[in-house]
Amino acid sequence: MIGGGISGLVAADRLTQEGLRVTLVEADDRLGGKILSESLDGVTVEAGPDSFLAREPWAVDLCTELGLADELVAPAIFGAHVWTPAGLRKIPADFTFGMPSSPIRALRSGILSVKGASRAAADLLSPRPLSGVDLSIGSFVKRRFGQEVLDRLVDPLLAGTRAGRAEDLSLAAAAPQIDALARSNRSVILGLRSARRHGAPGTGPPPFLTIRGGMQVLVERLATRLRDRADVRTSTLAERLQRSGEGSHLVHLRGQGALRVDAVVIATPAYSAATLLEEVNPEAARGVGEIEYATVVTITLVYPSSAGAVPAGGSGLLIPSSQSKTLAACSWYSTKWPHRAPGEGRLLIRCFVGRASTDAVTQLDDRELVNRVTRELGEATGIQGAPDDARVTRWERALPQYAVGHLDQVDRIERALERTPGIALAGAGYRGSGLPDCIKSGHAAAQSIVTRLDLRSAQ
Ligand SMILES: Cc1cc2nc3c(=O)[nH]c(=O)nc-3n(C[C@H](O)[C@H](O)[C@H](O)COP(=O)(O)OP(=O)(O)OC[C@H]3O[C@@H](n4cnc5c(N)ncnc54)[C@H](O)[C@@H]3O)c2cc1C
CATH class of the missing domain: 3.50.50.60 (FAD/NAD(P)-binding domain)
Incomplete structure (x- = not known):
């Protein structure tokens, strides 16, 4: 081995x-x-993965076999905000992979414009299921939903989870659920709605789980x-x-x-x-x-309670490439996993830096990276001042780009x-x-x- x-x-x-x-x-x-779990400010933080998908059996079964079933913990809160030019907007819970199950709700969420939502609705008129060879997530989304859904919903999600670019990533390999859904339904929106009818979000098992001790x-x-x-x-x-x-x-x-x-x-x-x-x-x-692989950096920050509060109603923030920020995503770690919260109301925030083909930013030194992400966090959320502590972990060529x-x-x-x-x-x-x-x-x-x-x- x-x-x-x-x-x-x-x-x-x-x-x-x-x-x-x-x-x-x-x-x-x-x-x-x-x-890699580490200790920061007296609590366990994750430099790498912090959880796994629970709807696939492999990780849950392995944990159960190793006597860890009672140690599995679901996040206290689900869902993400996205950083739009008008501020932070909550992505509706049942949008899968950033693909909207309802253009009207995409409009009401404030993420899409009227023009963008009307264009997204064109997916409902698609005459037939997807067929033929693989294509990029970018060209699929543009064709089905238009540029706005790509820029404002799908791109930030891919940057946050895969450090990938929609134009380069394979639909079949990097978004297999969407590929399967598009091949068996003439419309992705209708396919998502039907999937939801067979297991409404919030009613099934929690989508992600972590292990209590790390x-x-x-x-x-x-x-x-x-x-x-x-x-x-x-x-x-x-x-x-x-x-x-x-x-x-x-x-x-x-x-x-x-x-x-x-x-x-x-x-x-x-x-x-x-x-x-x-x-x-x-x-x-x-x-x-x-x-190919993308290099990413995780930065965990500890803020005093006086720094402010993270946005309510979500577990993190996704940042579209169009915002040209150093941050790709962040997760409100102590809100998402309260069992790992440091004492005295302090906040733990985990930031992700790095997107495929923009490796330059991951080469900045630790101090510059921390300065940049704290500045951007302040801009997005109002969290003020410097963190009490920060842990930077560099993952060279870490995430495969399918x-x-x-x-x-x-x-x-x-x-x-x-x-x-x-x-x-x-x-x-x-x-x-x-x-x-x-x-x-x-x-x-x-x-x-x-x-x-x-x-x-x-x-
Ligand atoms: C920052 C980050 C966050 C992530 N978050 C999540 C998440 O929340 N949920 C999730 O499901 N997934 C997440 N992932 C993805 C997931 O963690 C990885 O895909 C997974 O851990 C990879 O496991 P692996 O065993 O395939 O490879 P690796 O973990 O890369 O292990 C390969 C091992 O091979 C060793 N090796 C390499 N070359 C040699 C050699 N020549 N001789 C001997 N040893 C060698 C390396 O040192 C390494 O230890 C995340 C990944 C990263 C980087």
């Missing part, structure tokens, strides 16, 4: 459950990859179980793979010789997988090497890998970057290795 983020940990865990001998190598001096608890539970059954090595970088006789591979480790293995799961970001695969499977290496045609690309990579049996890929770079998708990818990679080894021993 190469890579000790959530995908690699899950794949290793599954393989040990099948009774296989597993060695996991992780380049960093800790396990967890993008999952997301790192999930990593620690998995690591503890794994360390009992497998050889887990941190500060160990895998440099390259090499074929070694019939069916086995050598994993060359920096400064530590090589491991001979029957099979290997590469659960690293795609650009590292590209280097590892270069010698054994150049075609797959080329394919994974083409997957370009148009990404899923076909992943199919091609998987076909190329069939020529080197015993090597599987897992991780955020391929079929979903949220934690549930990563966990699912770890399961799938482990299963493909088990199938391969069973076949070999049957021969």
Whole structure:
């Protein structure tokens, strides 16, 4: 196993459950990859993911299996505001992925103009479901709803959740629910309404969950179980793979010789997988090497109670690219997760900086970044003064950008890998970057290795 983020940990865990001998190598001096909980001002804050989608089973099931079911906490408040030229406006709760289920409510929310809402209503007149090859989220939204929905609703959502640009991202890979809905309904608006009838928002399970003690608890539970059954090595970088006789591979480790293995799961970001695969499977290496990543920075700020209050009625703020701000999004952390609020009414605010192809801003030094985001927060919310404390975490090439045609690309990579049996890929770079998708990818990679080894021993 190469890579000790959530995908690699899950794949290793599954393989040990099948009774296989597993060695996991992780380049960093800790396990967890993008999952990193830290202490700031006496409370647990997240430098990486702070929650996961609950409507997909993978993360919830894993937490339950690890005895964490009673530790799952839903946010105290849902929904986001968007920063418009006229001020902050609340995005209606049932707009999915920023796509409006009602142009009238988009108008009443103050986010769309009369002209923009009328244009959005054109989706109701769409004659037939979406068909044919993949397209960008940007061109889909422009065609269905017009430029305003793209600029004022969908762009800020993508900047805040994927650090991505609508013009570049694949509808099928980065917004699979919308793609499916558009392919089975002639109108997205009608499709969203029908989905809502079958599970109205607020009546189902909470959409996101976190773990009371921090997301790192999930990593620690998995690591503890794994360390009992497998050889887990941190500060160990895998440099390259090499074929070694019939069916086995050598994993060359920096400064530590090589491991001979029957099979290997590469659960690293795609650009590292590209280097590892270069010698054994150049075609797959080329394919994974083409997957782009965006750099993001998270900045957690602690404000005294005298600084003011965050806007009521939502858990955060999204900022459209058209506002030309350093901030891409922020979440009112202590309001969203009151169990993590610092004492004495102090506020915790988590800010996100970084959008694909505007990496320059992520290269600013910590002090400049904190100055800029606090200034912009003041402008948006009225929160005054300097924060008492700030924690800046830089995530270089962290969020995969699924370009148009990404899923076909992943199919091609998987076909190329069939020529080197015993090597599987897992991780955020391929079929979903949220934690549930990563966990699912770890399961799938482990299963493909088990199938391969069973076949070999049957021969
Ligand atoms: C700031 C931020 C916020 C996020 N928020 C959310 C959220 O709220 N909800 C959600 O669901 N998702 C969120 N995500 C996405 C999610 O956290 C990641 O997609 C997921 O954690 C990736 O897991 P992974 O195991 O695939 O990869 P990683 O976590 O990147 O792990 C890969 C590991 O491989 C190691 N490695 C790389 N190369 C080598 C090598 N050659 N040899 C050995 N080891 C190597 C790396 O050191 C790393 O530890 C967020 C991501 C970021 C960056």
